[in-house]
Amino acid sequence: xxxxxxxxxxxxxxxxxxxxxxxxxxxxxxxxxxxxxxxxxxxxxxxxxxxxxxxxxxxxxxxxxxxxxxxxxxxxxxxxxxxxxxxxxxxxxxxxxxxxxxxxxxxxxxxxxxxxxxxxxxxxxxxxxxxxxxxxxxxxxxxxxxxxxxxxxxxxxxxxxxxxxxxxxxxxxxxxxxxxxxxxxxxxxxxxxxxxxxxxxxxxxxxxxxxxxxxxxxxxxxxxxxxxxxxxxxxxxxxxxxxxxxxxxxxxxxxxxxxxxxxxxxxxxxxxxxxxxxxxxxxxxxxxxxxxxxxxxxxxxxxxxxxxxxxxxxxxx
Numbered sequence: 001x002x003x004x005x006x007x008x009x010x011x012x013x014x015x016x017x018x019x020x021x022x023x024x025x026x027x028x029x030x031x032x033x034x035x036x037x038x039x040x041x042x043x044x045x046x047x048x049x050x051x052x053x054x055x056x057x058x059x060x061x062x063x064x065x066x067x068x069x070x071x072x073x074x075x076x077x078x079x080x081x082x083x084x085x086x087x088x089x090x091x092x093x094x095x096x097x098x099x100x101x102x103x104x105x106x107x108x109x110x111x112x113x114x115x116x117x118x119x120x121x122x123x124x125x126x127x128x129x130x131x132x133x134x135x136x137x138x139x140x141x142x143x144x145x146x147x148x149x150x151x152x153x154x155x156x157x158x159x160x161x162x163x164x165x166x167x168x169x170x171x172x173x174x175x176x177x178x179x180x181x182x183x184x185x186x187x188x189x190x191x192x193x194x195x196x197x198x199x200x201x202x203x204x205x206x207x208x209x210x211x212x213x214x215x216x217x218x219x220x221x222x223x224x225x226x227x228x229x230x231x232x233x234x235x236x237x238x239x240x241x242x243x244x245x246x247x248x249x250x251x252x253x254x255x256x257x258x259x260x261x262x263x264x265x266x267x268x269x270x271x272x273x274x275x276x277x278x279x280x281x282x283x284x285x286x287x288x289x290x291x292x293x294x295x296x297x298x299x300x301x302x303x304x305x306x307x308x309x310x311x312x313x314x315x316x317x
Contacts, residue, residue: 016212018059020037022035025104032075032104034055037063048075049120051077052201064306078100085226116142126144127244139282141262147241157241165235173188182268198214258279263300275290
C-alpha cells in the first residue's frame with residue numbers, strides 16, 4: 001500500500017456519548033481500532049458496523065450490554081472510524097476486508113462468543129465465520145445480506161448493480177433522501193465531491209440526530225483524501241461471488257443458534273425476504289424467536305438500541 005492515512009485524534013475529541021477507551025491492533029502496516037468494554041465479564045459479544053458508519057453507532061448499546069454481563073468488542077473496519085485508512089480504492093476489496101477482520105478475530109483468540117452483524121458488518125463477518133466456525137456460539141443478523149448468485153445470474157448481477165449506480169447520475173443527499181435505493185446510494189458515494197456522512201446517517205434513521213451526533217459520524221473523514229473506503233464499498237457488493245457461494249456452503253453446515261432482528265423501515269432490505277433467507281439457510285435459525293424491530297430504519301442501532309439490547313440479552317441468556 002502506497003499511502004495509509006490516520007485521522008488525527010483531535011477529530012474525535014469530546015464526542016457525544018462516546019467515553020470509551022481506544023484499543024488498537026496492528027494488522028500488516030495498519031492499525032485497527034476497537035472498543036473493548038466490560039473486560040471483566042466472561043461472556044463476549046462482538047458488534048460489527050457497516051458503511052459508512054463506525055463503532056460510534058453502538059454507543060447506546062455498549063454500556064447496557066456490559067452492565068448485563070458481557071465483554072463488548074466493537075471494531076472499526078479498516079478505512080472507517082479510528083482505524084487507519086488506505087487511500088487507494090484498489091486496496092478496499094471485499095477479500096481484503098474479510099482478511100483484515102479475520103486477522104483481528106484470530107489475534108484476539110476468542111472463541112464461543114456471540115456477534116451482532118449489520119450492513120457490511122454482516123457481509124464481511126459472515127465470511128469470517130464461515131472460515132472460523134468455532135469463533136461464535138450465537139449469531140444475530142440485522143439489516144444485512146450476503147448474496148448467493150449462481151449460473152447466468154453471476155454474469156448479470158454485477159452488470160445490473162453497476163448500471164444502477166451509473167444511471168443515478170450525481171445524487172445529492174436530498175436526492176437520496178427523496179428516493180432511497182441502491183443506485184442513488186452508490187452514485188452518491190462514488191461521485192459526490194464532499195461526503196456528508198452525518199446527513200446520510202440521518203436519512204437512514206427514524207429518530208432525529210443531534211448536530212453533534214451527525215458531526216461525530218463526519219469525524220473520521222476530515223477531507224476527501226480519507227474517502228476511499230466509503231466510496232468503494234457500494235462498488236464491490238457484487239464481487240467475490242465464488243467466494244461468497246463457498247461461504248454459504250460452509251454456513252449451511254453451521255448449526256449454532258441464529259436470530260434475525262431486521263427492521264420494518266429499512267429502505268434497502270425491509271420486506272424483501274433477506275431475513276427469510278437467513279432463517280431458511282441457517283440450521284440454527286429454526287424455531288428461534290425472530291423479531292421485526294419496529295419504527296427503525298437501516299441503522300436500527302440508532303433508532304432502537306434498547307429494544308436490540310433487550311432482545312439480544314434475553315435470547316443469548
